[in-house]
Amino acid sequence: MITLTGSLGVDADIVSVDASGLNIEGTQMLYIESSYDEQVNAIIEDHYRELYSEAQLSGFDFLYLPRIAGHYSSLPEESLGQIISFLYPRVSHERLASIIHKLRNLSTTDFCKYQLSAKLNIKELFDVQPSLFIKLSDSNVNNRRHANFLILGLDKDVLPTIHQFIETFSGMYRNRILNYLREEKGRFVYSGFHKLILDLHLLQKGIKSSVLVDTVSGDICFPEADVKIEKLHRREKALYALFLIESSSGGVNFDKPKNVHQLGRYEKRIKALQEKYSLIYKEFGGEKQNAPNLEIPEIRLPMISLIKRQISKLGDTLYHADDYLIQRNIYGNYGLRIDLSSCFCRTFSDPDAVKMESSAVWQRIIAL
Numbered sequence: 001m002i003t004l005t006g007s008l009g010v011d012a013d014i015v016s017v018d019a020s021g022l023n024i025e026g027t028q029m030l031y032i033e034s035s036y037d038e039q040v041n042a043i044i045e046d047h048y049r050e051l052y053s054e055a056q057l058s059g060f061d062f063l064y065l066p067r068i069a070g071h072y073s074s075l076p077e078e079s080l081g082q083i084i085s086f087l088y089p090r091v092s093h094e095r096l097a098s099i100i101h102k103l104r105n106l107s108t109t110d111f112c113k114y115q116l117s118a119k120l121n122i123k124e125l126f127d128v129q130p131s132l133f134i135k136l137s138d139s140n141v142n143n144r145r146h147a148n149f150l151i152l153g154l155d156k157d158v159l160p161t162i163h164q165f166i167e168t169f170s171g172m173y174r175n176r177i178l179n180y181l182r183e184e185k186g187r188f189v190y191s192g193f194h195k196l197i198l199d200l201h202l203l204q205k206g207i208k209s210s211v212l213v214d215t216v217s218g219d220i221c222f223p224e225a226d227v228k229i230e231k232l233h234r235r236e237k238a239l240y241a242l243f244l245i246e247s248s249s250g251g252v253n254f255d256k257p258k259n260v261h262q263l264g265r266y267e268k269r270i271k272a273l274q275e276k277y278s279l280i281y282k283e284f285g286g287e288k289q290n291a292p293n294l295e296i297p298e299i300r301l302p303m304i305s306l307i308k309r310q311i312s313k314l315g316d317t318l319y320h321a322d323d324y325l326i327q328r329n330i331y332g333n334y335g336l337r338i339d340l341s342s343c344f345c346r347t348f349s350d351p352d353a354v355k356m357e358s359s360a361v362w363q364r365i366i367a368l
Contacts, residue, residue: 010161011129011153017120019147022200028193030063030133032112032125032151040130041066043158051162058166060134063193069106075188077104083188088202094212094223094353099201106197117198118206118319122149130154132165200355208319211338212353213241214283214346215283221347222324223344223353225317228312235292242277243326243336244343245356245366251335254295270295276368283347283361291353304334 001192017024031044042050044064055062072080074202080100091099093275116133117126125133132152139146154161190198220237221228229240246252251272257266274294281291304326315321321358323337356362 010155012137013124013151014148015124015151016137016141016148017343018144019138020144022120022196024135024147024196025192026135026137027060028135029060030193031065031108031130032116032128032133033108033130034112034126036109037130040154040158041155041245047159051159054163054166056294060333061192065106065108066110068194068197069104071189072106073104080104080188083190084198087190087198091202092223092226094221095226097292098224098361099198101289102201103197111197114206114208114319115200118208119200119203122207123127124151130158132162152200199200204317206319207317210342210344211244211324212344212346213237213244213356214353215285216346216348216351218284222314222318225314227314227317229307231310234281234305235284236307238277238280238284238286238291238305239294239300239303240326241280242273243334244338245276245340245362246273247335247338248340249327251333253331254297254300272368276365279365279368 033040045066048064048067052062054280077100080103081096084096084099112125112128116122117124128151131154133151134150134152136148136150139148152161152165204225204227206327207222207225209222212219212221212223214221218234218237219228220232220240229237232240243252257263274291277294279292283286292303294300294317307324309317311321311324314324318324320337326334326336339358341355344353345356345359345362346353347359347361349361351358358364
């Protein structure tokens with residue numbers, strides 16, 4: 001491998017991936033990048049058929065995600081949903097809709113960061129230059145199957161590098177299997193890398209998800225991950241929702257000021273905060289006047305601790321699970337690292353999930 005990469009004069013790395021439970025086939029040559037490179041992508045788009053054909057004759061599938069997204073976008077959305085539901089019958093309606101959207105809008109950068117890096121734990125792919133990601137071999141480590149990949153960097157001489165790699169690698173590795181184009185208009189593909197794309201999107205591990213505050217069912221869910229926060233009373237659910245909307249303006253600080261002049265503003269702010277909380281508590285089915293008093297630490301802190309424990313149980317499922325936890329920063333403010341644009345709600349007025357910022361119910365609460 002040193003001889004191979006040395007002759008090409010580009011950066012290269014080899015990574016080993018725990019492939020247990022995933023079918024990662026060989027002869028795949030995937031273009032990857034963690035940030036969009038306009039020049040490299042333009043070259044690949046202009047010479048896609050040439051690159052694909054040359055790789056194909058050497059036994060490789062040249063995989064370019066925008067082309068795969070275009071293929072799935074050509075399929076009727078209803079048909080795509082029916083096929084995925086048949087292949088994965090346990091997937092929820094909300095998650096199915098999310099997966100269809102992602103398939104039809106596949107992004108190389110997002111796929112590297114949130115599928116390959118997060119779910120296969122390939123840290124090198126979270127920040128990677130334009131490269132080829134090539135399956136080399138399989139191996140067994142402690143009775144677990146691992147897939148070994150070459151990450152081959154591409155400089156601005158994209159075409160010469162790829163041509164030379166195919167020529168050099170073909171001379172070292174005799175692949176007797178010729179791969180033929182499987183994508184046809186209107187045809188669903190479920191083999192090779194197309195299957196891996198679906199498997200990764202449905203793998204409940206390291207999922208970057210939005211947050212759904214559903215006051216109709218009384219749940220707080222992470223739709224893309226198909227999970228919800230369990231074993232919380234409405235008081236904790238209302239508190240979590242409160243922190244979601246307050247985090248966008250810097251979070252919540254319960255520290256009472258010692259300065260008399262600042263005390264009046266503090267009391268006014270806490271009163272407004274309690275009013276918001278009481279209204280959210282009512283949305284979850286409680287009596288507004290019975291909402292717990294958040295100013296009392298002995299009431300507030302155990303609720304925050306319970307929320308943290310329950311979300312921590314989803315640590316393997318959610319991508320950067322700490323972002324979904326209520327945390328206190330160095331200034332004493334409680335909040336989450338979740339943007340309000342990623343927060344959705346379902347209410348009796350909004351039976352279909354909408355962004356919290358767009359809901360009349362939540363607009364009134366946020367504006368207090």
